[in-house]
Structures are given as structure tokens and as C-alpha cells.
Amino acid sequence: MLWLQWAIGLRYTLVGRGDRFVAFSSLVSAIGIALGVAAVIVVMAVMNGFHINLRDRILQSSSHVEVDAGGVADWEEVLGRIEADPLVAAAAPQIERQGLVAAGDRAYGVFLRGVDPARAAGAAPFLHQPDLDLLEAGSFKVLLGAKLAARLRAGPGDAVVLYAPAAAPTLGGALPRFRRLQVAALVSVGVHQLDNSSAFIHHEDAARLYRTGGGVDSLRLRLHDVYEAPALARRLQADEGLRAYDWTSSNQVLFSALAVERRVMFVILSLIIAVAAFQIVAALVAMVRTKRGAIAILRTIGMSRRGVVGIFVIQGMLVGVAGTVAGVLLGIAVAVNVDAIVSTVEGWLGFDFFPGEVYLLESIPSEIIAAEVAAVALLAFGLSLLAAFFPSLAAARVDPAEALRHE
Incomplete structure (x- = not known):
């Protein structure tokens, strides 16, 4: 009698004029589920887009693997062996120091990097x-971060003064070492903090300024496959005895926080689906009350309690499926076009939701992950079935004689 359960369940879902309240409740349930599913899909897609954008910026502005070369006297030999590794696409030495850069009456802290022009681009x-070709050893030319240069009001060809913490002995006592540098060009790292504080000079000039004695602070590696970084870092530690850090461990706290944020957001938004799904309870309870006579007749002609349960579970399932399918389609459509939608709303309101100078975004990123969409759809469907189950049990407990006596 499964076909009969489906036929009656479908008929009860598409109710007629006498059951307008039940029809309205079912429609509200389906719309609520659709909006909840769409909200989860859109928010998760935008969060995925932000996280991928952030990861790409981190990989663009930092090394895949960083080797601590402080105290490594034969760093050039080590660098040569690392460059020969098939996993390594490029490697470069770097001196990293802090200082103060000044132009006129303006002075700001700077993170100075001494780089090898022949290797740094890779x-x-x-x-x-x-x-980089403008950075010749002994020229003391500098590449300034674009935002730092704007704060200093300095451009290519201008002179700035670098004050190094390393003390220079004088008759009046120890004073900070300083050097006049010529701005060769401006660079944009793509990360606000770095553009606001970075400067690059030839590593030999940095060695003279900070008196490193020919040593370097780190070896910066880029790999053909970024996901091989942890394995390479472990191998360098084991085989070479070097302290090596890959990009995942260096940003572990950040990525862990983002993962927790995504899970919490998923749970919170899923509550919208849960509330909408349990609206099905109200719709089916109303349906059971209005259909007590029909239930009694079905039980009288031989339908089992399980068959009655099946009818109302099917009705709740159909409402859930309709809402879930509509929500998935709506969510995907909005997620794909979220940037255009946000731009349109911003134009109407005259308000910028995501200022570029704060979020460093030219558009709202969105990344739909099929597995997440499937998980949201299954969650909505499962909650719909769960919500339909309890009113269905109430329908199965209807006493045929008692129900027909009151008809």
C-alpha cells in the first residue's frame, strides 16, 4: 500500500480550499527552510571566499618554507643544496631587521629586508x-612599500634616512647608526600591514648597516606545490639539522581560528533551518486535527498504524524537499552573484559594506564547495523528517470509533 500512502500524502500536501490554514502553514514551512538553506549556503560560500583570498595573500607575501639561517656560517652551501631539491622552485637569502625611516619631519617604523636581487623575485x-635590478650592492637604494612611501610623501628618486638600532660609538656616546637611502621604486605586497611598513635593500648593504658579518637571518623557499611544505620542513630539520618552518605552522593559530569560526557560523545558521523545519510540526498537527475522520476511515478499511505514519511523514518530507531544493537553487544563485548584488545594494544605500582600504578587496569573494552544499541539504532534509515524525505518531494513535463518533 506504499503507493496509496504516497498518493494521499501528496494530496494532503497540495490541499484544497477547505484547508487554507494548513496550506499556509506548509507554505511558510517550505519558505522558511528555503531561506535558511540559502542563508547557510551564501554565508559559507562568502566565508570560503574570504578564507581562500586570505590564504592566497599569505602565500603571495610570505615564504612556503622559512629556514632560520642565523648562526649558519656556510649558508651559501646550504642554499645550494636546498635549491637542488626537486620540490623547491626558488630560494633566496634574507636579512631581516627593524629600524626607523624618516623623510623631512615624518618618521615611521620600518621592517627592513636585505634581499639578493638575483634570487628574490623567485x-x-x-x-x-x-x-630589483635597481638594487646594486653599495648603491644603498631602497624599495619602499607603497603605503609607507605615501605616509612619508616620498617617491622614486627621493631620499630617506634609515636609522638602525645598532649603536655607533661617538665622542658623545653610542648613537643609532643611520644611512641616507635613495628610493628606487615602490612595491605593493598586497597586505596592508606589509605595505605600510616594508622596505627592501641589497643584502650586502643591509649587512654593512647592521654589521651581520656576512651572515643572513633566513632562507626563503617557494615550492612547486605549497602542500609539500610541511614535509620539506620536517626533512630539512631531520637531514640538515636546520630550524625550518612551513607556512601552515607559521599561521596555525590564524587558520585554526578561521576553522572554528566557520564551524560556529555553520551551527548558528543551521538553527534557522531547524526553526523553519519544526514549523512543519505545527502544519502537520493542524492537518491531523482536520483529517481525523479521514484517518479513521483509512484505519477502518484496514490501513495499519504504520501506514498512517507513512502518510504524514511523506507529507512533511515533501514540504522539506520543496524547501530544500528551492533553498539550494536560491543559495547557489545568490552566492555566484553576491558581488553584483552587494554592489547594487551599496549603490541604493550609498554605503560601502566592505571598504577596500580595510578589507583590501576589489570584489566580494565567493567559493561554493559542493560537499558543504550537500551537507546543508541533507541537514534540512533530515530535520524535516524528524519534525514530521512526531505528529505522524499522533495521527497513528487516532481511535477510529472515537473519531467517527464525532464526525
Whole structure:
């Protein structure tokens, strides 16, 4: 009698004029589920887009593997062996120091990097070879971060003064070492903090300024496959005895926080689906009350309690499926076009939801992951079935004689 359960369940779902309240409740349930599913899909897609964008910016502005070369006297030999590794696409030495850069009456803290112009572009793609070629040993030319240069009001050809923490002995006592540098070009790393505080000079000039004695602070590696970074870092530690850090461990706290944020957001938004799904309870309870006579007749002609349960479970399932399918389609459509939608709303309101100078985004990123969409759809469907089950049990407990006596 399964076909009969489906026929009656479908008929009860598509109720007629006498059951307008039940029809309205079912419609509200389906719309609520659809909006909840769509909200989860859109928010998760935008969060995925933000996270992928952030990861790409991190990989663009930092090394896949960083080797601590402080105290490594034969760093050039080590660098040569690392460059020969098939996993390594590029490697470059780097000196990293802090200082103060000044132009006129303006002075700001700076994170100075001494780089090898012949190798730096491969290890740091945001540095362009024509700019690096301007950094000749002994020229004391500098590449300034674009935002730092704007704060200093300095451009290519201008002079700035770098104050190094390393003390220079004088008759009046120890004073900070300083050097006049010529701005060769401006660079944009793509990360606000770095553009606001970074400067790059030839590593030999940095060695003279900070008196490193020919040593370097780190070796920066870029790999053909970024996901091989943890394995390479472990191998360098085991085989070479070097302290090596891959990009996942260096940003572990950040990525862990983002993962927790995504899970919490998924749970919170799923409550919208749960509330909408349990609206099905109200719709089916009303349906059971209005159909007590029909239930009694079905039980009288031989339908089992399980058959009655099946009718109302099918009705709740159909409402859930309709809402879930509509929500998935709506969510995907909005997620794919979220940037255009946000831009339109911003134009109407005259308000910028995501200022570019804060979020460093030219558009709202969105990344739909099929597994997440499937999980949301299954969750909505499961909650719909669960919500339909309890009123269905109430329908199965209807006493045929008692129900017909009151008809």
C-alpha cells in the first residue's frame, strides 16, 4: 500500500480550499527552510571566499618554507643544496631587521629586508625583477612599500634616512647608526600591514648597516606545490639539522581560528533551518486535527498504524524537499552573484559594506564547495523528517470509533 500512502500524502500536501490554514502553514514551512538553506549556503560560500583570498595573500607575501639561517656560517652551501631539491622552485637569502625611516619631519617604523636581487623575485613574487635590478650592492637604494612611501610623501628618486638600532660609538656616546637611502621604486605586497611598513635593500648593504658579518637571518623557499611544505620542513630539520618552518605552522593559530569560526557560523545558521523545519510540526498537527475522520476511515478499511505514519511523514518530507531544493537553487544563485548584488545594494544605500582600504578587496569573494552544499541539504532534509515524525505518531494513535463518533 506504499503507493496509496504516497498518493494521499501528496494530496494532503497540495490541499484544497477547505484547508487554507494548513496550506499556509506548509507554505511558510517550505519558505522558511528555503531561506535558511540559502542563508547557510551564501554565508559559507562568502566565508570560503574570504578564507581562500586570505590564504592566497599569505602565500603571495610570505615564504612556503622559512629556514632560520642565523648562526649558519656556510649558508651559501646550504642554499645550494636546498635549491637542488626537486620540490623547491626558488630560494633566496634574507636579512631581516627593524629600524626607523624618516623623510623631512615624518618618521615611521620600518621592517627592513636585505634581499639578493638575483634570487628574490623567485622567492617573493610581489617583487618585480626590473625593480630589483635597481638594487646594486653599495648603491644603498631602497624599495619602499607603497603605503609607507605615501605616509612619508616620498617617491622614486627621493631620499630617506634609515636609522638602525645598532649603536655607533661617538665622542658623545653610542648613537643609532643611520644611512641616507635613495628610493628606487615602490612595491605593493598586497597586505596592508606589509605595505605600510616594508622596505627592501641589497643584502650586502643591509649587512654593512647592521654589521651581520656576512651572515643572513633566513632562507626563503617557494615550492612547486605549497602542500609539500610541511614535509620539506620536517626533512630539512631531520637531514640538515636546520630550524625550518612551513607556512601552515607559521599561521596555525590564524587558520585554526578561521576553522572554528566557520564551524560556529555553520551551527548558528543551521538553527534557522531547524526553526523553519519544526514549523512543519505545527502544519502537520493542524492537518491531523482536520483529517481525523479521514484517518479513521483509512484505519477502518484496514490501513495499519504504520501506514498512517507513512502518510504524514511523506507529507512533511515533501514540504522539506520543496524547501530544500528551492533553498539550494536560491543559495547557489545568490552566492555566484553576491558581488553584483552587494554592489547594487551599496549603490541604493550609498554605503560601502566592505571598504577596500580595510578589507583590501576589489570584489566580494565567493567559493561554493559542493560537499558543504550537500551537507546543508541533507541537514534540512533530515530535520524535516524528524519534525514530521512526531505528529505522524499522533495521527497513528487516532481511535477510529472515537473519531467517527464525532464526525
